[in-house]
Amino acid sequence: MKASVIVTAAMIAAWVASATAQSTAPYDAVLYQSDVMVPMRDGVKLAIDIYRPARGGQPLSERLPVLLQRTPYSKTGEGLSQQAKYFASHGYVVAVMDTRGRYKSEGVFSKYYEYDAYDGYDTIEWLAKLPYAQAAVGMWGTSYGAHTQADAAKLNPPSLKTLVLNMGGLSNGWEQKVRSGGAFELGQQLGWAFGQLQEDSRDPVVQALLAKETVEDWFAAMPLRKGLNPLSVAPNFEDYVLEMITRSDYDEYWKELGVNWVEHYDKTADIPMIHISGWYDTYAGGTIDNYVGLSKRKRSPRNLLMGPWTHGGNGRSFAGSVDFGPEATLPGWPGEFHLRWFDHYLKGKATGVENMPAIRLFVMGTGDGHKDRSGRLFHGGYWRDETAWPLTGTRFTKYYFHADASLRTAPPAEGAESTTFLYDPRRPVPTIGGSFSGALPSGAYDQREHEDFYGSTAPYLPLKTRSDVVVFQTEPLTQDVEVVGPIVVTLYASSSAVDTDFTAKLIDVYPPSEHFPTGFDMNLTDDIIRARYRNSPERQELMQPGRVYTFTITPFPTANVFKRGHRIRVDISSSNFPRFDVNPNTGEPLGRHRGTITANNTIYHGAAYPSHIELPIVATKR
Numbered sequence: 001m002k003a004s005v006i007v008t009a010a011m012i013a014a015w016v017a018s019a020t021a022q023s024t025a026p027y028d029a030v031l032y033q034s035d036v037m038v039p040m041r042d043g044v045k046l047a048i049d050i051y052r053p054a055r056g057g058q059p060l061s062e063r064l065p066v067l068l069q070r071t072p073y074s075k076t077g078e079g080l081s082q083q084a085k086y087f088a089s090h091g092y093v094v095a096v097m098d099t100r101g102r103y104k105s106e107g108v109f110s111k112y113y114e115y116d117a118y119d120g121y122d123t124i125e126w127l128a129k130l131p132y133a134q135a136a137v138g139m140w141g142t143s144y145g146a147h148t149q150a151d152a153a154k155l156n157p158p159s160l161k162t163l164v165l166n167m168g169g170l171s172n173g174w175e176q177k178v179r180s181g182g183a184f185e186l187g188q189q190l191g192w193a194f195g196q197l198q199e200d201s202r203d204p205v206v207q208a209l210l211a212k213e214t215v216e217d218w219f220a221a222m223p224l225r226k227g228l229n230p231l232s233v234a235p236n237f238e239d240y241v242l243e244m245i246t247r248s249d250y251d252e253y254w255k256e257l258g259v260n261w262v263e264h265y266d267k268t269a270d271i272p273m274i275h276i277s278g279w280y281d282t283y284a285g286g287t288i289d290n291y292v293g294l295s296k297r298k299r300s301p302r303n304l305l306m307g308p309w310t311h312g313g314n315g316r317s318f319a320g321s322v323d324f325g326p327e328a329t330l331p332g333w334p335g336e337f338h339l340r341w342f343d344h345y346l347k348g349k350a351t352g353v354e355n356m357p358a359i360r361l362f363v364m365g366t367g368d369g370h371k372d373r374s375g376r377l378f379h380g381g382y383w384r385d386e387t388a389w390p391l392t393g394t395r396f397t398k399y400y401f402h403a404d405a406s407l408r409t410a411p412p413a414e415g416a417e418s419t420t421f422l423y424d425p426r427r428p429v430p431t432i433g434g435s436f437s438g439a440l441p442s443g444a445y446d447q448r449e450h451e452d453f454y455g456s457t458a459p460y461l462p463l464k465t466r467s468d469v470v471v472f473q474t475e476p477l478t479q480d481v482e483v484v485g486p487i488v489v490t491l492y493a494s495s496s497a498v499d500t501d502f503t504a505k506l507i508d509v510y511p512p513s514e515h516f517p518t519g520f521d522m523n524l525t526d527d528i529i530r531a532r533y534r535n536s537p538e539r540q541e542l543m544q545p546g547r548v549y550t551f552t553i554t555p556f557p558t559a560n561v562f563k564r565g566h567r568i569r570v571d572i573s574s575s576n577f578p579r580f581d582v583n584p585n586t587g588e589p590l591g592r593h594r595g596t597i598t599a600n601n602t603i604y605h606g607a608a609y610p611s612h613i614e615l616p617i618v619a620t621k622r
Helices: 002-021 078-088 115-128 144-153 186-200 204-212 215-219 235-246 284-295 335-347
Strands: 028-039 045-055 064-071 093-098 133-142 160-166 273-280 302-310 359-364 381-386 395-401 418-423 470-473 481-485 488-495 501-510 520-530 549-553 558-562 567-573 599-604 612-617
Touching: 028 078, 028 115, 045 078, 045 115, 064 078, 064 115, 064 144, 064 335, 078 093, 078 335, 093 115, 115 133, 115 144, 133 144, 133 335, 144 160, 160 335, 186 204, 186 215, 186 235, 273 284, 284 302, 359 481, 395 567, 488 501, 501 549, 501 558, 520 549, 520 558
Parallel strands: 064 093, 064 133, 133 160, 160 273, 273 302, 302 359, 359 558
Antiparallel strands: 028 045, 045 093, 359 381, 395 612, 418 599, 470 567, 481 558, 481 612, 488 549, 488 599, 488 612, 501 520, 501 567
């Protein structure tokens, strides 16, 4: 997959540079065994490589704690083998495993398969019984490498002692990452399937097919039909993708171990964990949910770390076309950072981890907005340490939508004002950055169309000029406003259709400047709601055309200083494509529609129906 290759390459470079720059390791590292086939409870055998610390080429004789990563991206990849050698050279037995049905492992692969949890449990306990291992296993990994940690922890294996979850561990796949508010995360899930199938297929015909049939070509061909799309060459891939697309109600499928953590918090292992993500990561919301949900139920130390990063971008100071300054990267990331954590919780050393704040957040937005040498807008920011989420002392402040397109803390005084726009599924609003991963550019961007963004058309005007984007914004701010925490949009709306979507996007509007003469409309966070799921994720309810309904949209939390002279802006629309699939407006079963119709969608913003956004305003610590 193109996007996954980019992320992996960046992580490889970071690990190699980190290992080179850090102090001399006390041991050598040897690949002790490769392709050991470990039996799972159902008889399927999974392939694992084991690295051990050594002196003069001979492995150490004493029992040592174990570090494990289970991955669908190949255990022999350069980046992962570098990580394994680094940890082994610092006194750990290190195991890396291909997950079920991937590369050297037996079985059939299915994404977010619940057997990942049982496979993780069985692997941990198998490792703990090795003659040179302690019954003390820690896990690490990013993205799917974090999912496999969470999955194992849900079954509470006795030998699992700590986790470093970086940008992964699905809180609830129906709400985030796979679906969102009922809509399907098209760009992420279809892009991943196309890319991974092409990357690991041993069939040259399949590789050639997927090189020709790019995922971008198939975005416009949705919905996929069984046997009539490129994924049909691998039924296990096609089956799980089609189930994600068509299984739209929040039912038992979405509560299974592999795709949900919220439903399994109570039985999760009570062990130290650090939950890491970025404001522009696809797991931003889920990471915070997991930290809060588990902290309420468990006593072991738990930490939350949020930076201004895209997926896999912990070592970068930028996200998209915006830079946050050198302070935005993590000191010692990734090698020393992980080592300090594991040395403390697996070896009992005082490494400073014991003094970490429970919550550490990067607040974006203290920069001056100049254009840096890479052509990025310098947005800046700073770190703040906290003890509670939401932050203690937060003022949840409602900003109301008004008929004159203003955004004010004063509610509408009278009337039943409204704004109607035409939503055409055949001409959706293009995705210009955001908090996701996959085949699309993620991060912060000026919200205007560009040839690099799918669906953009010349002359590449700002999204705010589109007739299907309704804009509400404040006057230029007279003082800085710091927003840190959860975001909620309450929308009163109606439609001429029985089903449609509504989207909301929070934007920091830079005024025109020498470096950016047209200003810069910087996206912070956004989300979507599919109307049929406005009342419940478990039950579909179509609308009566023309009737006013209440919609709640919950973008990912964010942390940003809206500086004096900037504007706070909210964009309301009905599409964000191809991040999300388009709603055909017909009310047909999702993922199976045959046609589309246009919808006249109306936003109400009068006294009777005061649509608004609620922002968490905090006192600055700068």
